[in-house]
Amino acid sequence: MAHPPPGARRIRRICGAAVGLLLGPALLAGCGGSSGKPTLTWYINPDPAPTSGSKGGFGQAGIAQRCSTSSYTIKVQELPGDATQQRIQLARRLAAQDTGIDLMSLDPVFTGEFANAGFLAPLPADLSSELKSSTLAGAVDGATWDGKLVVAPLWANTQLLWYRKSFAQKAGLDMSKPVTWDQVIKAAAANGGTVGVQAKKYEGYVVWINALIEGAGGSIIQDASTGSDAKVTIDSGAGDKAAAVVQELAHSKAAEGDLSVSNEGTVLGPFATSKGAFQVNWTFIYANYKKDKATFGDLGWTRYPETVAGTPSKPPLGGINIGINKHSSHLADATAAAKCITSTQNQVTYAIDTGNMPASKAAYQSPELAKAYPPDLLQAFSSSIDAAGPRPVTPYWSDISSAIQSTWHSPLSVGSGTPKKSEGFITDVLKGRKLL
């Protein structure tokens, strides 16, 4: 039997060194002491890359710099680009009562879940009432849980119907009046154009479906505050009308070839070609086409299409709200920081930087914004946000969204039975009877 290599002794020494190597940094990390003023860590969703190449002072990082005071510094830390990943990372750490998070940039659909789970520190009454009165209605709705404002809106996103003016003229569609989805789809199909939507199997698809349903006067669920006992109402007249729109587009000549994998980015290209006619998309579109003179000159915009003729549409709501970690070690500072971050001036600067529109009413009167955007566009933005129909604020939103995605995707399979099927499925999922 072979003697174990006396190299075994050597190996053991190496192992010992390795273990030291492994644990050393871990132990040292625990020794990291801080002195001086506290640092607040603000976990942000990534901002788009600065176009002018200016580093620091841009976007949320810039806000952090400007809101740092003599008593505290705000440092930003980036989360992954995908909203689901952001939610996953934050929720897990918040559930573990991690004190390393002070402030966070939250997608409105996280509001219900995080608030209900007790992750968020309550906003002081004065800040909350001030925000409620100074912020556009749709953004307030998306930040409210159980009747209270739980997060502070930083910016609000909405979708408009963007179109090629030349095409609308050719098709004879009067864009100065509200248009319906049916009109838009038919006009595009009859004249060789396409309608760009988001219909990949992801959150953006549910944004579209929700907007269609809300626009028809219905909602996906009711009594959201009862949590998993919420009443699912997607199978209603509104749901049927929504399904009809999806079905119509999917089977029409106006659908883009990659409809089932389309998202906010894939629709940009086709819009700039000769087949470009309509697209629904967020506010960034204006800045996006600025470099493309031909398309930019032909760019028109109006409010989100109606689902039902005569009933005003309820445009989608997006954006970012600022939440404070309940277990932050600097609650008072974090709250003060949140107030500064969401101030009107910062919202304006942020809008100029990134093209993400403010949530505060007063911001739309600012001269800087007026310089960068035409007045009717700003008016379209603010009125859309004000009238927006947010996705239902519920702790179970991710379940409901995934359930809708699996029953309504792909768009080609949507029919009159889809709302009923999805209602049954969503209810089963909420009650834990079915796997999602």
Added chain:
Amino acid sequence: MTETVVAPRPTPAPAPARASDRSIAENRLGLKLVAPAVVLMVLVTAYPMLQALYLSLFKYRLTVPDDKSFTGLGNYATVLGDSLFWKDMLNTVIIMIITVAIELVIGFAFAMVMHRIVFARGVMRTAILIPYGIITVVSAFAWQFAFSLNNGFVNGWFKWLPWISSDTNWFGDHWHAMFAIMASEIWKTTPFMSLLLLAGLSQISEDMIEAAKVDGATWTQRLVKVILPNMRAAIMVAVLFRALDAFRIFDNIFIMTRGAENTESSSFLTYRQVIEQFQLGMGSALSVLLFLSVLLIAYILVKLFRVDLAQARQEA
């Protein structure tokens, strides 16, 4: 800290005078040598495994902590009676069987070629290892991009085939998407197979093959009767680990389709339950079931090959 308890190696002649002492010493040495590895492996996975077993008996969602309740085997009942679970299981098994079969054949062909090549060995081996070394996430992106409608070259290059046109939306329906996913998986891991098979191939002594040639065996006969049987161990290791990996396929599906068009795998389903929906109870039950399925497959495969790798002394 090596105790010099180990007796110097006796001659191979039989007559184990102090057999029991020797085997005790061997026992201790063996345990000491495997200890670091075992301790590490168990440390990292024991707690999660036990926690998974424990949590699978509860209805528990991370973000609704007050709602935690004991359901016994309720989660298992829900999962096993759910059509989505079985659909995903079917997907996973299909992917596993098809990819491993194709990889085995192609990998073996590659191994045979590499075995014979003399001059550009370095180039060959480097080329072979590159797909394996590329980050899976990146290769998934590359393939997704290659198959994409607006940006990919697959439609452009292959539209002369009857079932492909320049408008084929590869991610628009189930089988096209599965094809893309499997293509990406096969591309990436065939080199791994061929590497393991090559290692086994190169252990076969040339003399055996020469002897067979002298006996008049054809190429096919040499392959089937000499080469393959002697590579049993290598083939087994390759197929076993590849099958288990394929069964747990995740990265490619995550990047390419996110499970759309019903291309989800069992692993992906578990991921969504545990990580995206924070359904720790149901997700743990899924983990346990997934683990058991993998164990089952491994058991079947090992039995199939009937090679006991732990034989210490070869009885010639």
Added chain:
Amino acid sequence: MKQRMSPAHWAGFVVILVWCLLPVVWILMVSLKPVGETTTGSPQFFPKDWTVQNYKDIWDNHDFLRALGNSFGIAVIATLLAVVFATLAAYAIARLEFRGKRVVLSIALAIAMFPVVSLVGPLFDMWRVLHLFNTWPGLIIPYMSFTLPLAIWTLSAFFREIPWEMEQAAQVDGATSWQAFRKVIVPLAAPGVFTAAILTFFFAWNEFVLAISLTSTTAARTVPAQMSFFVGSDQFNPPYSQLAAAAVIVTVPVVVIVLLFQRKIVAGLTAGAVKG
């Protein structure tokens, strides 16, 4: 190894090269396309406008460079330690009889089969308590655990194939056990060791789920996770050409390492030629 190379072998050679390198070349091509081109759609293999701007952008991205360093360090350390542990264990399994050998192998196999996704939650909790969250050891330890089974199995298969007689013959020739081990076993096992090393390294290099869940800043985040942080000019689509440029950059060290290792594999094989 002599052998004549038939046309079939030549053809096979070319096929293998094309197979392995086509997607790599594709990624390279995508990385040389300007971001505007990939955003609007460019369904051809070669770029319309060739540009190296993507590489410049990546080089300016400090987070990415940091992630590269993390990936490298974590992978190297995990590989070294895993190979050492695995060699010891595999030798024992292939050569020695001890109680619990079957148990060890079963444990190894069981570990290799456990779904990684289920580890995330519990590991996260464990690491938070041990202060290993967002640290190098926090990733090195799970990576080692996951690659040890395959390394042990591969290495024990190798050890098993080495005929017992070799060691004995060397000792009959007058070598001590250690010399027998060093001069006979090690060269024969070298291919196995390097295979095991490569497998471990690439696992650590590739791993995504744990990397994204057990890190929160660039202190420990590795490249696969960092790539999910890439944002382009619009928030909705990843900048494919930049991703491709990053992909090319992270593949270069892989190619270098492969080049170095594969020479050792060949040396090991020819040095330990088993010609009786």
